[in-house]
Amino acid sequence: MVYGVILAGGVGSRMGGEKPKQYLTVKNKPVIIYTIEKFLACSQLEKIIVLCPANWVEYTKNLIKKHIAGAKNRVAVIEGGTTRNETIMNAVDLIELDGNLNEDTIIVTHDSVRPFVTHRIIAENIAACEKFGACDTVIPATDTIVESENGLNISSIPNRNIMYQGQTPQSFKALKLREVYNSLTDEEKNILTDAAKIYVLKGEQVALVSGETFNIKITYPFDLRIAKSLLEDEE
Numbered sequence: 001m002v003y004g005v006i007l008a009g010g011v012g013s014r015m016g017g018e019k020p021k022q023y024l025t026v027k028n029k030p031v032i033i034y035t036i037e038k039f040l041a042c043s044q045l046e047k048i049i050v051l052c053p054a055n056w057v058e059y060t061k062n063l064i065k066k067h068i069a070g071a072k073n074r075v076a077v078i079e080g081g082t083t084r085n086e087t088i089m090n091a092v093d094l095i096e097l098d099g100n101l102n103e104d105t106i107i108v109t110h111d112s113v114r115p116f117v118t119h120r121i122i123a124e125n126i127a128a129c130e131k132f133g134a135c136d137t138v139i140p141a142t143d144t145i146v147e148s149e150n151g152l153n154i155s156s157i158p159n160r161n162i163m164y165q166g167q168t169p170q171s172f173k174a175l176k177l178r179e180v181y182n183s184l185t186d187e188e189k190n191i192l193t194d195a196a197k198i199y200v201l202k203g204e205q206v207a208l209v210s211g212e213t214f215n216i217k218i219t220y221p222f223d224l225r226i227a228k229s230l231l232e233d234e235e
Contacts, residue, residue: 001100002126003174004039004048005091008032008060008112009080020056021218022112023063026227031218032060033067034115034231040071042122045108049091051080052112085181085192092178103175106130109195110169113218116230122169124209129171132207136196138164139211167211170195180204 008022022032032050039048052060060077068075078094080087088109095101106129108122121137128135141163149155172195181189181198188201199206218227 001046001095001104002044002106002108003091003095004042004045004122005088005107005109006032006035006039006048006050006112007080007084007087007109007168008050008052008056009084009087020053022052023056023059024218024224026115026224027231029067030063031115031227032112033063035110035112035117036064036071036075037068038115038117038119039108039110039122040068040074042119044123044126046074048075049094050075050077050112051087051090052077054079083189083192085189085195085198088195089178089181092174095174101175103173105174106171107174107177108169108171111217114168114215115218115227116212116214116216117169118212118215121209121211121215125169125171128207128209129173132205133176134170134172134196134199134204135207135209136170137167137209137211137215139167139213139215141165164208166194166196167215167217169209172199 023030036048039045050060057077057079064071064075078090081090091107095105106126108125110117125135125137141160144160145158145163146154147156147158180202184201192198196206214230216223216226218224
């Protein structure tokens with residue numbers, strides 16, 4: 001089976017305000033609803049798991065009921081973990097509880113605040129994961145990347161031609177991902193920034209899938225203005 005795993009555990013501290021950014025409204029609909037709709041439109045995804053903070057679970061269920069007709073049988077909303085990767089593991093646990101966790105089970109993990117993901121990106125994630133076991137969505141870096149070890153001076157300037165900016169989805173064979181994650185030390189888990197790094201730390205290969213420049217992550221107030229403009233272009 002192929003599961004969509006939508007990560008909505010963020011509290012949106014960089015956005016400001018009391019409501020997490022995934023629940024902010026753009027053109028009369030919450031950001032998270034746009035994202036869920038993109039996943040529901042992909043027939044290869046047999047079920048979608050949405051993971052959010054405990055006190056937002058019922059709120060999220062009600063939003064889905066209000067905005068998406070007929071989603072009940074394909075969408076499950078559960079509590080996330082204290083970190084991004086623990087949240088993903090909660091999804092894997094639910095898949096196991098459903099009796100569908102095996103070596104071929106695929107999870108397509110995605111930020112709830114990236115509502116402009118395309119069918120092409122999702123489909124290519126699934127294909128790459130079937131072939132390689134893990135993949136990450138990226139776009140080539142367009143700006144020069146500057147490294148500074150002390151935050152004051154330049155340590156190095158890497159070759160931009162081999163630099164990429166990470167997006168989501170990131171997709172994995174679910175059983176293998178959990179096995180690799182459980183093999184990490186506490187120290188290794190503490191330096192994780194995303195799920196793909198789980199594999200990198202253990203020398204496992206992660207294939208690249210081409211993203212899109214418009215597959216933006218809504219993080220700051222300015223991003224909401226961009227999102228509104230992109231939605232108008234889609235109409």
